[in-house]
Amino acid sequence: MPFTPHRGARLRRTAAAAALLALTVTACGTEHAGQQQAQSAPPRPSFAPRPKCAQPTEAPSKQTPTPTPTADAATGTPHEGNSDDRPPNYADNHAYRMAGELSSDKRAKGEASAERIRYELEKARKEGDVSEKRITAALAHLGCGKEHGVYIWDGLYSVHTGDVCVSGHVTKEELTISVHGAYAEPQPGTGPCVENRGGH
Template identity: 55%
Template sequence: MSSRRSPLLAVLAAVAMTVTACGSQRAGEEHTGAAPTPTPTRSYPPPPKCAQAPETPAPTSASPSSDATGQPDEGPGDQPPNYADNHAYRMQASLSPEREASGLASAGLIRKELEKVREEGGAGEYGAYPDARVEAALQRLGCGPEHGVFVGNGFYAVYTGIACVSGRVTKDELTAEVHGVYVEPQPGAGPCVENRGGH
């Protein structure tokens, strides 16, 4: 029986050494003793972009202690134990100054298009415009289902491929907020809609 195991063990040992040595040196590279610098590779296609302005304004310098809205991060404050854990689903990805500037440019385009909806009139119950009209306005900017567009009762949210733009469009109000995608967005509503559930 030991004669059968020996060839199998030899094959397994050879495979283990091959797997361990994999990627330790690139072809045509000399081994310098230093660890190789990993090259990040994208294994998925970049997200489609929409509502992109021809020119993006220069990013504003935000202090490192500011959140995506530019408000200072005041820390947890006086909160019950496990508050942060229980509300982690509401967290948004942070935006670099460049992404925030691009998001603000997109928000300007979106506001302009949604202002046309308001000028046309026809608000319904609670001053909200029909969802189809708001969706059509976003579609004119190239924002469709692949951008996580969500519209309902005067609220809209869209992922431009760089940042989220969300807000309200009603007879009395037009807002546009730029923010990062939610860590755990509302299921079925796209990456830019806050989860109404919890843990």
């Protein structure tokens, strides 16, 4: 068949359409590969670990420490164990006020940190200054600041060491100290170590 201008134009259009189709397929292939790479990437953790403070200078003993009662961070009094006279749904209704469980390793680290905190707070007591400013300075000496949920109010102190909560009361007359887990829903505006005093 003889070559005609119309036939040449059709061939050029066909070649252009083929080239365009090839580009589209290549682009789609690249897009799918990118999607597969994104899907196969390992998930990132949704939270950063808590910063550490009041860490012991030596590794804590591997011995399991003697369990101490968990104290109420707002009053300094130990929590009661499960009582038989509580209603059956008591635990469910009060779960938001429960402190997290501690492994024996975390409790050992916490007890070692608590000793360092006790030492600094005893120094403040011996000086006769248990003001909020002085207690803040005592905890800051151990590297504990706002990022550790430090909360001080009316003799109450609490701090998260990165492993556990250490809390209690410090007055000129006494010093109490307790090691416990962070609360699921702590008292708003206080940090992770003060029990929620509200209700659900």
